[in-house]
Every structure is written in structure tokens, then in C-alpha cells.
Amino acid sequence: MNFRRGDNNTKQKARVFFLLFTLACLGLSLALAFTSRGAAAKEIPRPVRIGENRVPLLQWQEQFTLNINILSAMPSCKVVANKLEMTLYPEGDQALFSAEEQFLDQNLSVRQAGAEVFLTVELGNLPPFFSLRPTDRGYSIQWLEAGLKGKRIALDPGHGGTDPGAVGRHLGLLEKDVTLPIALKLRALLEKAGAEVFMTRTTDALLDPEHRQGRSVRPDLLLRRDSIDAYSPDFSISIHHNSWKTGDVQGLETYYNPGSLNGFLAKEAAVEIHRVLLDTLQRRDRGIKDKKDLVLQVKAPAVLAEILYISNKEEEALLAAPDFPEQAAKALFRGIAAYFQDPGGE
Ligand SMILES: [Zn+2]
The missing domain is CATH 3.40.630.40 (Zn-dependent exopeptidases)
Known part of the structure; x- marks a missing residue:
């Protein structure tokens, strides 16, 4: 992923990904519609390895905005050494996820430790100010320029x-x-x-x-x-x-x-x-x-x-x-x- 402003390649990726995302959503809705009919659906879904590409975890939408589609858990976040780390799925709350590898680069990585899944964002090359906002499907991280103007x-x-x-x-x-x-x-x-x-x-x-x-x-x-x-x-x-x-x-x-x-x-x-x-x-x-x-x-x-x-x-x-x-x-x-x-x- 490229975080630089005005990068056409990123915009194009975003468009292609948006299409893929829409299709994936449709697929997920159908899948959920079928599984919810099962009488005792107690089995916790196994976390899917990154790259298996079933449900988009990360949706790159606009400049400086990263949408994260989290299916169940509230994320917990901390900033350590200029990195934002979000715990996407705390232990005991496993959920189906995957991410588009093309959206991961040196700025962004997802790693799994046991049942826990972490998203880490390198903040070094990004505007210094950001916040998390809830969206319909999960959360977005929005990066903003420094200063009071427009806040x-x-x-x-x-x-x-x-x-x-x-x-x-x-x-x-x-x-x-x-x-x-x-x-x-x-x-x-x-x-x-x-x-x-x-x-x-x-x-x-x-x-x-x-x-x-x-x-x-x-x-x-x-x-x-x-x-x-x-x-x-x-x-x-x-x-x-x-x-x-x-x-x-x-x-x-x-x-x-x-x-x-x-x-x-x-x-x-x-x-x-x-x-x-x-x-x-x-x-x-x-x-x-x-x-x-x-x-x-x-x-x-x-x-x-x-x-x-x-x-x-x-x-x-x-x-x-x-x-x-x-x-x-x-x-x-x-x-x-x-x-x-x-x-x-x-
Ligand atoms: Zn008071």
C-alpha cells in the first residue's frame, strides 16, 4: 500500500479492490445466510490465513483512511515506538478473517500469535494525527494533518x-x-x-x-x-x-x-x-x-x-x-x- 498523496496507482488499486470487496460481501452474505440455518452452529470459525482472500479485512478507500472490516471484536489499540498496534481478535474470540496481500507493505502488517491477530501500522511516513472511527462494517483509521485547522x-x-x-x-x-x-x-x-x-x-x-x-x-x-x-x-x-x-x-x-x-x-x-x-x-x-x-x-x-x-x-x-x-x-x-x-x- 502506498500512503503518498495523489498516487494514481493507489486510487486504481482502491477501485479494483472496492469491486472485489463488493463481490466478497455478497459472497459472505450468502455464506452467512446458509450457515445460520444450521441448528447448532456452535463451532467457532478458524482464523483464515492471510491471503486466502475470503473476507476483506482491509479496505483502502480514500487517502489516509484505512477501513478495517472487523467481524466481531472491538479492537484494542496502543501506540508503541511510532507504530499503531490493534488487536483485531483477542484470544477466545476467534473469527474468520483474511487480508489482501497487495494492501500490505512496509507501512502495514498483520500477524497472528496463537489465536490473537494484530494489525501494525508504521506511523513514520503518515500524517501525524489519526483517530479510529466506527463504520458500518468495522472501523476506519483516519489520518489527518497536524494543526487545529478543520478539526x-x-x-x-x-x-x-x-x-x-x-x-x-x-x-x-x-x-x-x-x-x-x-x-x-x-x-x-x-x-x-x-x-x-x-x-x-x-x-x-x-x-x-x-x-x-x-x-x-x-x-x-x-x-x-x-x-x-x-x-x-x-x-x-x-x-x-x-x-x-x-x-x-x-x-x-x-x-x-x-x-x-x-x-x-x-x-x-x-x-x-x-x-x-x-x-x-x-x-x-x-x-x-x-x-x-x-x-x-x-x-x-x-x-x-x-x-x-x-x-x-x-x-x-x-x-x-x-x-x-x-x-x-x-x-x-x-x-x-x-x-x-x-x-x-x-
Ligand atoms: Zn462537575
Whole structure:
């Protein structure tokens, strides 16, 4: 496979392969239609050796987009030494697969170790930024140029309306009244840098119109998660301010969900954002943590920033300062820019 832009040979290969792929799909549908009639089809299909060419595993469609037709398993991914490695079929979940050898070259290889199948992509010659997206038949890896220009970013200001979030003890500051101005200022900075921005809310209201004060916000969080997924962003960030039952706890925490589809990228983003928040705000480092919040269960790489403790007297005063939203938005912008390797961020 050739990853270079404007390569006609690749385009032609893609067309030929698309035809083969369509035929293979038809064949597979017929095969499945027959096998599903068997009464006890408990036998797990044996993985087919690469090159036997029954079901296309890899479909080269557009430049910088690799479609992977995975029949059963969710892939798990990690980046090691400039290589992306996906576990296509974890042990115990064997499935029929094959790949077109013509689509494998030094950039891409598939290897099998026992029942596990791995896809490895050399990232060296590709644009530096990529993400995984679900498709009808599996997943696609999409490579993007570095920089914020044209990137789709979701901003999720925590709480709102009938859900104030945490409430400061000394000034009575409401969490929802700090998260929104930060997100609005961050949107302006991102749009100025050429990004497209989606916000889960732009006013003092929840997404769930049925919510009543003191009731569960789970339906609202489900709506947030779904609205972020529907926008299909390249990156999503939720903004919150932390709280604890005692007033002494203070500092910065950044969360991501390692089990999400792009968890391995979310971690990279969390590291950049956390670093810049610490640099800018000069507060205690409470670390980067694994969390499974609903807004972190989205398909895009997603981070939740807990910016200072509203329950701490000193930090509540910082959060209440008129210039705080601007300062926090600039820090988040620099962190997101660093993640997208945009030189305008520093
Ligand atoms: Zn919150």
C-alpha cells in the first residue's frame, strides 16, 4: 500500500479492490445466510490465513483512511515506538478473517500469535494525527494533518440550569457558572484557529428538559454523550470544577477513559492538557486519572478537566475572579493545540 498523496496507482488499486470487496460481501452474505440455518452452529470459525482472500479485512478507500472490516471484536489499540498496534481478535474470540496481500507493505502488517491477530501500522511516513472511527462494517483509521485547522472539537461545559454542580462554601459560587464562560471563551479561541466547535450547551440549561433540582442527572449525561457522538468530533473535552467534603483538598485533576475506542489517544490529550493547566495555574498536581464518566464513553478521544476545587476557600476565590475564565480557556486551548501538534498553541 502506498500512503503518498495523489498516487494514481493507489486510487486504481482502491477501485479494483472496492469491486472485489463488493463481490466478497455478497459472497459472505450468502455464506452467512446458509450457515445460520444450521441448528447448532456452535463451532467457532478458524482464523483464515492471510491471503486466502475470503473476507476483506482491509479496505483502502480514500487517502489516509484505512477501513478495517472487523467481524466481531472491538479492537484494542496502543501506540508503541511510532507504530499503531490493534488487536483485531483477542484470544477466545476467534473469527474468520483474511487480508489482501497487495494492501500490505512496509507501512502495514498483520500477524497472528496463537489465536490473537494484530494489525501494525508504521506511523513514520503518515500524517501525524489519526483517530479510529466506527463504520458500518468495522472501523476506519483516519489520518489527518497536524494543526487545529478543520478539526472538529466538542466542548462540554459541566452542569447547568437545574443542576448547579458543586457549590462553593465561602462565596456560594456555582460550578455551572464557571464552566460555561470558560467553554465560550475556549470556543472563540478554537474557532479563531480554524477549528469547528460543537457545544453541548451554550446557555444556563441542561440538555434534559425533564430534569428537576436534586434529581439524577444521568439522563442529561446520556444526552451529552449521544450529542457528542452524533457530532463525531476529532476530540471532546468536558469542563468541571472539583469538590470534596473537606475544604483542604485542592489542585488539578484530568480524567480520561482508557477503555474507550480512542482511549490511547485520550491519554495523550490528557497529558498535554494537564501539563499546560499545571504550568498556567501553578496549583497542586493531583494527577491524571482513569475514569468512566458517561461523557468519557464517547467514540472520540475525550478528556474531562477538573479545574481546581470549588470546595477549597482559596481556589473558590480564584475560580470567582473575573479573569479566570479567560486564563483557563487559554490554558485549555494551548493543551488542545499541543495535542493536535498545532504550532500556534505555544
Ligand atoms: Zn462537575
